Amino acid sequence: MKFLELEGIQKVYGPNTVVQDFNLSVDKGEFVTFLGPSGCGKTTTLRMIAGFEIPSAGAIRINGKDVTNLKPNQRQIGMVFQAYALFPNMTVADNVAFGLKVAGQSSEAIRKRVGEMLDVIKLPQFGDRYPYQLSGGQQQRVALARALAIKPQVLLLDEPLSALDAKIRLSLREEIRSLQRSLGITTIFVTHDQEEALSMSDRIVVMNEGRVEQIGAPFEVYNFPRTRFVASFVGTLNILRGKVVDGASGRITIDDQQVIAGRSMGNLQNGEVRSVALRPESVTLNGAGEKRNAMQGIIEEVSFLGAVVRMRVRFRDNAISLDTFNNPGAPPPERGAPVTVSFQPEDLLVLEGETH
Amino acid sequence: MKSSKVGPWLAIILGALYFIVPLIATFEFSLRMKRGQYSFEAYRIVLADPQFRATFLFSTIVALAAIVVGALLVVPTAYWVQLRLRRLRPLIEFITLLPLVIPAIVIVFGYIRMYNSSSILPLTSTAAGTNVLLTIGYVTLALPYMYRAVDTGLRAIDVRVLTEAAQSLGAGWGRILFRVIFPNVRVAVLSGAFLTFAIVIGEFTLASLLNRPAFGPYLQLMGANRAYEPSALAIIAFAVTWACMGLIQLVGRGARGATPVR
Ligand SMILES: Nc1ncnc2c1ncn2[C@@H]1O[C@H](COP(=O)(O)OP(=O)(O)OP(=O)(O)O)[C@@H](O)[C@H]1O
Numbered sequence: 335m336k337f338l339e340l341e342g343i344q345k346v347y348g349p350n351t352v353v354q355d356f357n358l359s360v361d362k363g364e365f366v367t368f369l370g371p372s373g374c375g376k377t378t379t380l381r382m383i384a385g386f387e388i389p390s391a392g393a394i395r396i397n398g399k400d401v402t403n404l405k406p407n408q409r410q411i412g413m414v415f416q417a418y419a420l421f422p423n424m425t426v427a428d429n430v431a432f433g434l435k436v437a438g439q440s441s442e443a444i445r446k447r448v449g450e451m452l453d454v455i456k457l458p459q460f461g462d463r464y465p466y467q468l469s470g471g472q473q474q475r476v477a478l479a480r481a482l483a484i485k486p487q488v489l490l491l492d493e494p495l496s497a498l499d500a501k502i503r504l505s506l507r508e509e510i511r512s513l514q515r516s517l518g519i520t521t522i523f524v525t526h527d528q529e530e531a532l533s534m535s536d537r538i539v540v541m542n543e544g545r546v547e548q549i550g551a552p553f554e555v556y557n558f559p560r561t562r563f564v565a566s567f568v569g570t571l572n573i574l575r576g577k578v579v580d581g582a583s584g585r586i587t588i589d590d591q592q593v594i595a596g597r598s599m600g601n602l603q604n605g606e607v608r609s610v611a612l613r614p615e616s617v618t619l620n621g622a623g624e625k626r627n628a629m630q631g632i633i634e635e636v637s638f639l640g641a642v643v644r645m646r647v648r649f650r651d652n653a654i655s656l657d658t659f660n661n662p663g664a665p666p667p668e669r670g671a672p673v674t675v676s677f678q679p680e681d682l683l684v685l686e687g688e689t690h
Numbered sequence: 691m692k693s694s695k696v697g698p699w700l701a702i703i704l705g706a707l708y709f710i711v712p713l714i715a716t717f718e719f720s721l722r723m724k725r726g727q728y729s730f731e732a733y734r735i736v737l738a739d740p741q742f743r744a745t746f747l748f749s750t751i752v753a754l755a756a757i758v759v760g761a762l763l764v765v766p767t768a769y770w771v772q773l774r775l776r777r778l779r780p781l782i783e784f785i786t787l788l789p790l791v792i793p794a795i796v797i798v799f800g801y802i803r804m805y806n807s808s809s810i811l812p813l814t815s816t817a818a819g820t821n822v823l824l825t826i827g828y829v830t831l832a833l834p835y836m837y838r839a840v841d842t843g844l845r846a847i848d849v850r851v852l853t854e855a856a857q858s859l860g861a862g863w864g865r866i867l868f869r870v871i872f873p874n875v876r877v878a879v880l881s882g883a884f885l886t887f888a889i890v891i892g893e894f895t896l897a898s899l900l901n902r903p904a905f906g907p908y909l910q911l912m913g914a915n916r917a918y919e920p921s922a923l924a925i926i927a928f929a930v931t932w933a934c935m936g937l938i939q940l941v942g943r944g945a946r947g948a949t950p951v952r
């Protein structure tokens with residue numbers, strides 16, 4: 335039995351179905367991320383777990399207990415909001431103590447637990463401050479402490495980092511993850527930032543238009559996307575148009591240059607035109623290795639990003655981006671220079687369904 | 691350039707004169723009780739009058755009761771409208787504005803008809819019942835101000851998110867209202883309270899027609915029978931009202947500027 339189970343969850347608002355056929359099982363202590371574009375139903379699903387919305391169909395179980403129709407204040411769930419949602423009239427310590435007071439703990443126990451939590455979030459001196467006297471990052475840490483103080487069964491975070499600036503976002507990301515690991519708390523984290531999802535999660539649920547597109551570990555979702563949406567939403571992707579020459583052996587042509595595609599979603603029909611995906615990091619310039627696919631093109635653009643140099647190579651109708659590491663001994667080619675790019679058949683993925 | 695500045699100033703000066711001259715005249719008159727010299731004799735007499743004290747105390751108590759009842763009525767209502775019934779907001783706003791449109795005399799005649807001694811709820815047949823009716827009437831009269839103040843206060847905080855945060859921490863409605871919502875609209879409730887006080891303290895129609903010993907009817911009685919004391923009373927009432935306004939400003943500023951850093 336899994337710790338948190340969502341079974342056949344559906345949510346309908348009037349004529350709109352915003353979440354559909356959502357199934358997910360989460361292990362105790364697992365960190366699962368909902369990833370998807372704006373409006374795909376991440377928040378709605380999270381709010382159903384929290385009890386702020388009741389599913390139109392389906393069941394939610396926590397630790398074997400059906401909580402589908404329980405009120406939010408009966409679920410023992412910790413929630414962290416994008417907008418921090420600290421109580422402005424209370425000090426940091428009183429904010430953290432709020433849930434403990436509701437639970438009717440003794441003032442001694444509360445004082446001790448608040449102290450512990452402030453230590454955990456590394457703000458031990460801030461108990462007497464008011465929320466408006468804290469930075470955004472500090473406020474969000476207090477919100478985290480407040481949610482965790484009651485030892486919730488599940489921790490839910492709805493884009494907790496998106497209101498913060500880039501530096502804080504990175505450090506808080508690591509802080510949340512290590513805290514989650516050390517407490518072993520089952521966590522659902524909502525984000526539309528794929529880098530956040532890839533770097534933090536045990537598993538990612540990729541969502542699109544109210545449906546689950548794929549559930550898997552970051553490595554799996556990134557390298558073996560099961561749908562075209564996942565392939566294009568997670569990571570940067572080159573999408574090319576290829577014509578199938580021989581479906582059985584995976585031979586296709588891209589702008590009349592023949593290559594072999596090692597992976598495909600669905601069967602290939604000879605002569606059909608399909609979308610083909612290729613990650614920038616799988617492409618090597620000028621056949622540096624023994625990669626089996628090679629194509630001729632012209633450098634169209636070079637952007638120097640520091641450790642990485644990103645180049646755009648045009649064939650005829652199609653163009654791809656590729657990444658090389660910066661090498662002080664070998665300056666990148668000029669614009670307009672003819673080059674050869676190479677990649678392995680396994681890195682070339684023929685996408686399912688319609689062409690673009 | 692110059693004429694464009696003269697115009698507004700002229701308007702301001704005229705407006706100020708319109709308000710200030712009668713006030714000064716009243717004040718000046720109230721000082722002239724003793725022949726040939728300025729004195730606070732009229733004020734002394736007024737303040738020493740047991741009637742004054744009794745009626746002022748009565749009105750103050752009714753005002754406080756109206757404030758408490760009004761706050762308990764308005765805050766949860768405005769909160770619920772903001773949280774769950776957004777679509778009803780125009781309707782609720784309209785209802786809260788009605789007391790500005792319906793004259794107090796209409797309201798009080800309605801009350802007397804509805805709650806007379808032969809009705810199902812004969813509030814007017816006892817003094818205590820009539821006091822309740824009076825309080826409720828004042829809550830109604832103050833409703834437009836109280837509602838507006840509280841609604842503005844609620845808009846300044848994210849009601850929904852705070853509610854959900856409290857709920858996820860296990861809180862029920864009572865705790866959410868009294869520990870989270872009320873404290874965060876404290877300033878708004880207070881400014882609504884001062885306005886209520888200012889309205890109630892000098893109110894005549896309701897108190898007179900319900901025959902309660904309030905400050906308003908006392909003012910009227912004095913005005914009809916004395917020369918200097920009414921002026922003194924008018925100045926006192928005016929001062930009380932202005933003190934209320936001043937307190938609104940003070941409390942409002944205090945809440946924003948407070949920096950409790952140690
Ligand atoms: N109370 C509601 N009534 C009607 N439609 C709603 C309601 N709440 C959400 N929706 C709709 O449901 C869809 C999903 O919304 P949701 O907030 O879950 O998206 P999201 O994935 O969290 O997006 P974002 O990344 O922008 O936060 C949206 O199209 C939204 O308009």
Ligand SMILES: [Mg+2]
Pocket residue numbers: 376377378492
């Ligand atoms: Mg959202």
